[in-house]
Amino acid sequence: MVSVLTTIAWVALLALAVALEAAAHLGLIRLSPLAHLARRWWTHPLGRLALLCAWSFVGIHLFSRYTVPR
Amino acid sequence: MPTPRSGTRGPPGASLDSVAATSVEEHRWPHGAPLAGALLALAVVGWWVTGLRPFTATAYVAVGSVIGLVAALDLSLGTGRRRGDDAVFTEHAAAPWMALLVVAVALEVAGLALGGRSSAVPTLSTVVDHALGTHVVRFATFAAWIAVGVVPAVRRSGWSRC
Numbered sequence: 001m002v003s004v005l006t007t008i009a010w011v012a013l014l015a016l017a018v019a020l021e022a023a024a025h026l027g028l029i030r031l032s033p034l035a036h037l038a039r040r041w042w043t044h045p046l047g048r049l050a051l052l053c054a055w056s057f058v059g060i061h062l063f064s065r066y067t068v069p070r
Numbered sequence: 071m072p073t074p075r076s077g078t079r080g081p082p083g084a085s086l087d088s089v090a091a092t093s094v095e096e097h098r099w100p101h102g103a104p105l106a107g108a109l110l111a112l113a114v115v116g117w118w119v120t121g122l123r124p125f126t127a128t129a130y131v132a133v134g135s136v137i138g139l140v141a142a143l144d145l146s147l148g149t150g151r152r153r154g155d156d157a158v159f160t161e162h163a164a165a166p167w168m169a170l171l172v173v174a175v176a177l178e179v180a181g182l183a184l185g186g187r188s189s190a191v192p193t194l195s196t197v198v199d200h201a202l203g204t205h206v207v208r209f210a211t212f213a214a215w216i217a218v219g220v221v222p223a224v225r226r227s228g229w230s231r232c
Contacts (some may be wrong), residue, residue, distance in 0.1 A: 003190055010197045043224045055136045055219050064133045065124055
């Protein structure tokens with residue numbers, strides 16, 4: 001039961017993030033879209049490095065190290 | 071893989087706006103048949119990569135090669151800095167993201183503290199693991215991951231047709 005609730009919590013968090021991003025883009029709420037924050041970081045060398053490292057980690061984690069394809 | 075025909079930097083001393091304008095004017099990207107061919111090739115590679123077994127040398131080399139190519143593309147395109155990039159982002163405007171991050175980190179730490187593979191409190195990776203159990207979903211996720219890595223840099227370099 002706890003496992004199901006935790007999974008639901010993760011899905012809810014992801015859905016909330018998507019909803020916040022959409023609302024920010026549409027101007028429905030006062031919030032900086034993640035795309036704008038990433039764009040701002042991208043203009044600085046360390047920010048670019050951090051974004052590339054984060055993106056690389058996600059790729060390696062998802063496609064090289066974790067899920068077993070059926 | 072599209073490549074720019076010229077560099078992204080303006081002349082020494084040029085203002086940021088003129089650099090951005092130069093970047094927009096100078097980059098030319100394939101369209102039509104070449105673009106379709108590039109996307110098809112990328113799709114074939116993506117299908118192959120997402121079908122590899124994890125923890126194998128082939129999987130590491132394949133994903134590492136993709137990362138290297140995208141990183142080289144991103145770094146070669148420059149920052150494409152534009153007006154408004156330095157706009158003030160107040161703490162108030164970013165507070166919801168911080169709140170989400172805190173909750174996510176707390177859940178992840180709880181899952182990791184229970185061994186990382188706990189059936190009671192699964193980590194985000196464990197949840198995603200189940201979601202990516204099929205090849206089609208893995209491929210779709212791979213496509214989204216590539217898009218996140220490539221599209222923003224291409225857009226900022228100034229997409230224009232030949």
